[in-house]
Amino acid sequence: MTDTLSARPVEAASFTIPQERKVVTAIPGPRSVALHERRLAVVPTGVATTLPVYIEKANGAIVVDVDGNHFIDLGAGIGVTTIGHTNPAVVAAATEQLNKVTHTLFTVTPYEEYVRVAELLAAHTPGDFAKKTVLVNSGAEAVENAVKIARKYTRRVGVGVLDHGYHGRTNLTMAMNFKAAPYSTGFGPFAGDVYHAPNSNPYHDGLSGAEAAKKTIAWFEKTVGAYDLACIVAEPIQGEGGFIVPAEGYLQALQAWCTENGIVYISDEIQSGMARTGAYFASEHFGLVPDMVTSAKGIAGGLPLAGVTGRAEIMDSAFPGGLGGTFGGNPVAAAAAIAVFETIASDNLLAEATRIGQTLTAGLARLAAKYDIIGDIRGIGAMIAIEFVMPGTGATTKEPNAAAVNAITAYAAANGVLVLNAGTYGNVIRFLPSLVISDALLEDALGVFDAAMATL
Numbered sequence: 270m271t272d273t274l275s276a277r278p279v280e281a282a283s284f285t286i287p288q289e290r291k292v293v294t295a296i297p298g299p300r301s302v303a304l305h306e307r308r309l310a311v312v313p314t315g316v317a318t319t320l321p322v323y324i325e326k327a328n329g330a331i332v333v334d335v336d337g338n339h340f341i342d343l344g345a346g347i348g349v350t351t352i353g354h355t356n357p358a359v360v361a362a363a364t365e366q367l368n369k370v371t372h373t374l375f376t377v378t379p380y381e382e383y384v385r386v387a388e389l390l391a392a393h394t395p396g397d398f399a400k401k402t403v404l405v406n407s408g409a410e411a412v413e414n415a416v417k418i419a420r421k422y423t424r425r426v427g428v429g430v431l432d433h434g435y436h437g438r439t440n441l442t443m444a445m446n447f448k449a450a451p452y453s454t455g456f457g458p459f460a461g462d463v464y465h466a467p468n469s470n471p472y473h474d475g476l477s478g479a480e481a482a483k484k485t486i487a488w489f490e491k492t493v494g495a496y497d498l499a500c501i502v503a504e505p506i507q508g509e510g511g512f513i514v515p516a517e518g519y520l521q522a523l524q525a526w527c528t529e530n531g532i533v534y535i536s537d538e539i540q541s542g543m544a545r546t547g548a549y550f551a552s553e554h555f556g557l558v559p560d561m562v563t564s565a566k567g568i569a570g571g572l573p574l575a576g577v578t579g580r581a582e583i584m585d586s587a588f589p590g591g592l593g594g595t596f597g598g599n600p601v602a603a604a605a606a607i608a609v610f611e612t613i614a615s616d617n618l619l620a621e622a623t624r625i626g627q628t629l630t631a632g633l634a635r636l637a638a639k640y641d642i643i644g645d646i647r648g649i650g651a652m653i654a655i656e657f658v659m660p661g662t663g664a665t666t667k668e669p670n671a672a673a674v675n676a677i678t679a680y681a682a683a684n685g686v687l688v689l690n691a692g693t694y695g696n697v698i699r700f701l702p703s704l705v706i707s708d709a710l711l712e713d714a715l716g717v718f719d720a721a722m723a724t725l
């Protein structure tokens with residue numbers, strides 16, 4: 270692709286790596302194969318790898334491996350480099366901060382960047398009330414802290430979660446995930462007082478939001494009782510679960526029930542937040558005003574940072590010293606996060622997320638008309654997924670077709686397109702491209718998927 274083909278020529282001119290797909294070796298290439306051999310000797314097998322190509326550099330929507338192959342990146346490190354790889358604003362802010370102060374520990378001697386990130390999160394999360402933020406290092410740590418704070422505030426212990434949810438790999442969050450293998454298999458004992466209720470899953474349950482909410486609430490009332498629930502933690506769009514978008518009104522009804530019963534409602538926006546869906550936080554699409562929001566992944570352009578933002582009175586319930594950690598809110602990561610917020614606004618990236626959603630949805634609909642293994646296309650903005658079913662079952666049993674996903678992702682990788690799977694049954698392909706990707710690159714990638722499906 271040349272600059273003139275880009276939907277955003279001004280941006281295209283500033284890319285340091287040509288925004289085009291180019292495969293020059295077998296995938297993985299010889300240098301990646303050699304690196305992978307070294308890695309297998311020293312990195313445990315529990316740290317799995319989707320595609321063993323070793324990346325040397327990246328910019329915008331393109332990653333380049335050590336063999337010189339250019340991949341269109343439709344995963345963005347699982348929705349992390351949302352404003353593009355090596356975004357110049359992030360690189361500049363982080364570089365400047367590295368040279369000013371790299372670490373003090375905010376709970377020893379603080380610095381402005383942490384405060385600024387907290388101000389930005391207060392301004393951009395839903396709800397017009399006083400909010401406070403604690404910054405930590407990872408999404409799982411954010412979820413852990415949200416639960417800690419909700420328990421301290423309510424003086425209750427129960428944690429409600431939804432089927433097909435995903436919240437991390439620490440001890441508490443393993444207990445909160447729907448899927449055991451591979452996240453928690455063999456790693457017990459697990460944290461207790463976690464309750465898994467049925468979710469809203471319109472493609473499979475056919476329920477309206479009101480019907481699904483009734484079912485979820487009845488389940489919580491029977492199985493644990495509102496009185497013992499400190500919080501409910503729910504993703505507005507379930508990420509690892511396969512971009513399950515709940516039926517209209519479902520989450521609102523759930524939150525209303527929480528509010529009536531003194532239960533803290535926590536939106537896990539680690540995957541769906543930070544402009545991904547065309548809103549700063551996906552809760553907005555559902556008319557939700559959560560008591561607490563967790564963010565991570567896309568917040569700092571690739572640097573490790575996560576946060577819990579919530580109503581001031583809830584966030585203030587922990588005793589001084591009860592929250593924090595050595596690296597939490599590191600100044601370099603915080604400076605990068607400020608640049609991310611500024612770039613979302615200056616480059617109009619909420620609109621770009623919507624544009625990407627339209628291009629992807631239209632292109633995937635064309636494929637669905639050709640291939641009956643595409644059972645469902647869903648998602649909002651630049652968070653779109655397709656669910657694959659066995660041939661002829663789309664109108665009836667909707668049998669999961671993980672084999673198609675594996676074949677298509679392998680074909681795509683061999684042809685220079687990096688894409689992620691998802692879903693409890695591994696039968697979903699999810700698109701989480703960076704918001705600077707052009708329509709031309711998306712169309713190029715869609716052509717590769719078309720060719721991949723034609724081989725099946």
Ligand SMILES: *Cc1c(COP(=O)(O)O)cnc(C)c1O
Nearest residue numbers: 407408409435436437508539540
């Ligand atoms: C990725 C993710 C997490 C865990 O974040 P880590 O940074 O990997 O610990 C939690 N919740 C959701 C919704 C996620 O997508």
